[in-house]
Amino acid sequence: MVQDNIVQVSLLEAWTLLSMNSIVLDKAQIDLLERYHRELVHWNNSVNLVSRKDVDFLIERHLIHSLMLLRYVEFPHKARVLDLGTGGGLPGLPIKIARQDLRVTLVDSIAKKIKIVDMMARHTGLKDLDAVRMRVEEMGTISKYKSAFNVIVSRAVAPLKDLAHWSSGVRAPGAVLAVLKGGNLTDEINEFKTAFPNVSVIEHDINVHGLPWFQQENKKVVECRFS
Template sequence: MTARHGSPAAASRDTLAALLAEGARALKLDLTDTQSTRLLDYVALLAKWNAVYNLTAIRDPRQMLIQHILDSLSIVPHLAARGPSSALDVGSGGGLPGIVLAIVLPDWRVTLNDIVQKKTAFQSQVKAELGLANLSVVTGRVETLHPGVEVPEKFDVIVSRAFAELADFVTLARHLVAENGAIWAMKGVRPDAEIVRLPAGAEARQVIRLDVPSLDAERHLVEVRIDGRSAAAAS
């Protein structure tokens, strides 16, 4: 992914705030002052911890805002339409998109999952510093998680931004999808070849073209529904 326009090595908080406000308007999102502040604080934490923990290849806070925050915000209108829900972010890494969802959808219950301890340690630090009571963090492989044990429940929304090929994502996570829930995969170019390889019982219901403000790259969101019988068999 490449962002439009050049940027200095480091951007001031005011510059980032203006970029965030402009991006939110383009996405038709009405962020509160508290939500905007938390998103900017999250970028600051990501930049700080990244120096030691290598959470992302992106070093410039301005590019973090564009390629991570605005990219994650671009899926919010499509998910928020279902109303308050539970969500699992698989392979969350630095907390994307799950931390962004927890900030802007306070009525949602969001769980972050990653197998790398240093990444979930960072996620827990963000939860504490930003006061995100609706956020939980779980370390471990998604295929080993059980509702009511490692995670509190099955989930209405299971999302991933950069986890695996679509078929693998569905195979590993389908046992955690709640009734009437769905798996949502954030992708770059339209993943038609991956959709063809979806396992039995999984159907791509929609492929949404995302327009991420200030980002000159193709982005898509794929919704996959799981047949009730196959989901039960995977449990």
């Protein structure tokens, strides 16, 4: 672990860092991220939305981390995006704030988490953003969700193979599964390729200029493209 090497940054500093890394936000978007950040810190005291050891580093380890999906993966204009196992709204809420054309659904099976996430989502005032308490396997049996999502995102919720199986009913033709992971993924990716031999897998090393923590911790985006 390199806890001592990470530099705690403010949202103003994050604004500059994101611009340096090809994610350009305006003042209104930064204000929304700031409100979300405050609410996440507040509610994390009563509901475990993110790891408590990361609370002082939410901007770096959670907000910026989530937004790196937009740097490495193509999200088509007005794509339907599903955040599988959203927890505290990550990565889906920051992605929606940054790309307001996207139609984002946040899903989690834990009622107390999704209740808070739904409140935080409504506080953004953004359209085409909803939070659903459900298992993703169940969503595929409901007409409005069946084969509906162009991009499915997640943050280390489960192995790639499981995420792909669980989301099979909600993936649109040509969908992308984009997952934030870390460490050596050789075995996990090989297991995925055995189960899904016709799916293209790209492993992106996250390199955030100005924040070496992502490289030090071997953080990655894994992009699985279904035909």
